[in-house]
Amino acid sequence: MTQRRAWFEDTITRRLITTVALAAATTAGLLQLLATFGGYWAAPNIEQTGLLQEVAAVSRMISVAPPMVRTPLAQAASTEKIMFSWFEAGSATARALETAHYKPEEVRSGRQVIGAFIGDTAIRLDPFSVENPVAAEPGIHVDRKKYPGATFLALQFADGSWLVCAALVRSWGFFTSERLMLELVALVAWVIVVSLIASRQMSRPIETLAEGVRRSGMKPSSPPIRETGPRELRLVVRTINAMQAQIRKFITDRTTMLAAISHDLRTPLTRIRLRGEFIEDAEQQARLFRDVDEMQAMIDGALSFFRDDASCEDMTTFDLPGILRTIINDFADQNIIIEYYGPARVIYQGRPFALKRVFTNLVENAVKYATPPSIVLSCTPEHYTIAISDAGPGIPDSLIGRVFEPYFRGDSSRNRETGGVGLGLTSALATVQAHGGTITVRNRPEGGLEVRVDLPRHDETP
Numbered sequence: 366m367t368q369r370r371a372w373f374e375d376t377i378t379r380r381l382i383t384t385v386a387l388a389a390a391t392t393a394g395l396l397q398l399l400a401t402f403g404g405y406w407a408a409p410n411i412e413q414t415g416l417l418q419e420v421a422a423v424s425r426m427i428s429v430a431p432p433m434v435r436t437p438l439a440q441a442a443s444t445e446k447i448m449f450s451w452f453e454a455g456s457a458t459a460r461a462l463e464t465a466h467y468k469p470e471e472v473r474s475g476r477q478v479i480g481a482f483i484g485d486t487a488i489r490l491d492p493f494s495v496e497n498p499v500a501a502e503p504g505i506h507v508d509r510k511k512y513p514g515a516t517f518l519a520l521q522f523a524d525g526s527w528l529v530c531a532a533l534v535r536s537w538g539f540f541t542s543e544r545l546m547l548e549l550v551a552l553v554a555w556v557i558v559v560s561l562i563a564s565r566q567m568s569r570p571i572e573t574l575a576e577g578v579r580r581s582g583m584k585p586s587s588p589p590i591r592e593t594g595p596r597e598l599r600l601v602v603r604t605i606n607a608m609q610a611q612i613r614k615f616i617t618d619r620t621t622m623l624a625a626i627s628h629d630l631r632t633p634l635t636r637i638r639l640r641g642e643f644i645e646d647a648e649q650q651a652r653l654f655r656d657v658d659e660m661q662a663m664i665d666g667a668l669s670f671f672r673d674d675a676s677c678e679d680m681t682t683f684d685l686p687g688i689l690r691t692i693i694n695d696f697a698d699q700n701i702i703i704e705y706y707g708p709a710r711v712i713y714q715g716r717p718f719a720l721k722r723v724f725t726n727l728v729e730n731a732v733k734y735a736t737p738p739s740i741v742l743s744c745t746p747e748h749y750t751i752a753i754s755d756a757g758p759g760i761p762d763s764l765i766g767r768v769f770e771p772y773f774r775g776d777s778s779r780n781r782e783t784g785g786v787g788l789g790l791t792s793a794l795a796t797v798q799a800h801g802g803t804i805t806v807r808n809r810p811e812g813g814l815e816v817r818v819d820l821p822r823h824d825e826t827p
């Protein structure tokens with residue numbers, strides 16, 4: 366019973382067996398069709414038709430018969446399919462046959478096929494087609510319209526006389542070499558077609574799986590991968606889905622825990638601040654308050670980061686330059702001028718508020734640590750690229766690789782009152798990755814920092 370169910374199940378083995386069986390059945394069917402409707406294409410090759418033996422026998426007989434019986438003999442040997450005519454040496458047709466022009470390739474291939482059968486009965490062997498003018502000679506005359514495929518063989522005997530054999534209709538198929546070549550080409554083409562279909566059948570579910578794994582790698586909260594394809598692949602998908610669910614649970618637990626710790630730290634911190642009021646040494650008190658404020662900022666930063674991460678803003682269609690313009694206008698209100706270069710309208714599908722936070726953050730960084738930046742939006746067939754460049758000091762090469770680490774702050778940030786807690790770029794990275802995009806930071810050769818956000822154009826982000 367289990368055995369039977371296993372066979373009916375969609376497995377790789379079953380797919381392979383089905384493909385091969387179908388290919389074999391179709392091949393057999395096609396061959397049968399060819400044999401039935403293939404006309405002379407499907408006919409046997411000339412050696413198998415018996416025609417050559419017939420020509421050889423008749424020509425041998427006529428070559429030894431006395432001249433006076435040769436014509437009646439030739440007439441008697443003629444049938445509906447093959448016509449024999451004999452011409453005396455020196456006759457007009459014999460002369461025409463002697464001086465006619467034969468196509469070298471026809472002669473070569475004809476002699477190759479018939480030479481062995483005729484042996485030394487004839488001193489000359491000249492095959493020709495109905496197109497050759499000599500075929501219209503009065504003694505031979507075959508109606509070219511009625512028999513367009515007529516094929517001739519002119520044999521000259523030792524006494525100078527000629528025997529012309531005319532196969533009126535082609536009863537043979539390809540010659541052996543042509544047939545082999547054709548069979549080989551057809552077989553290779555057929556194998557390629559079948560393999561393509563079979564491998565497409567196999568590769569499609571694997572591609573879906575790879576795409577699903579890529580998505581869930583980018584965003585662990587993306588929906589489970591669809592279970593399609595043969596059983597073995599479905600098993601892999603199920604395992605990956607289970608693993609993804611575990612990772613999701615792990616991340617949620619960890620986030621909840623960190624959020625809870627950050628939240629709970631606020632209360633003792635408030636108590637420390639209150640107790641600090643009783644410190645009499647003003648300088649010590651100021652230092653303590655600075656530390657408390659810094660911790661408070663870190664906790665607030667962490668909490669807002671977790672909040673952003675947990676908020677499930679819906680995907681919508683919106684105007685990308687529109688968002689950038691809003692940010693630029695907000696800064697213009699504070700007399701900070703930011704240049705924008707790029708198209709006026711680009712429709713994008715994503716999470717507009719999250720992306721606005723990313724770009725605001727990047728512009729704010731430039732304003733805080735460098736100069737008001739310029740924003741360039743460019744489009745390639747695959748991506749929308751937003752480059753935010755400033756003319757500030759950039760980030761030392763030794764530190765640039767760490768900018769996306771949580772709580773990373775450069776010296777410029779530490780030394781300033783305005784410095785954040787070092788979660789801005791971390792949270793930008795998370796948002797951009799959730800859109801299937803990438804974010805990179807580089808020091809520009811001409812000075813200043815360039816932050817580049819590449820967002821994929823296709824709407825298949827989770």
Ligand code: ADP
Binds near residue numbers: 774776
């Ligand atoms: P924060 O601004 O809260 O410190 P971020 O993650 O946004 O944290 O940035 C990390 C660090 O990268 C900053 O502390 C700063 O040293 C550096 N940085 C960011 N943007 C720029 C910039 N445009 N020019 C120079 N340094 C920058």
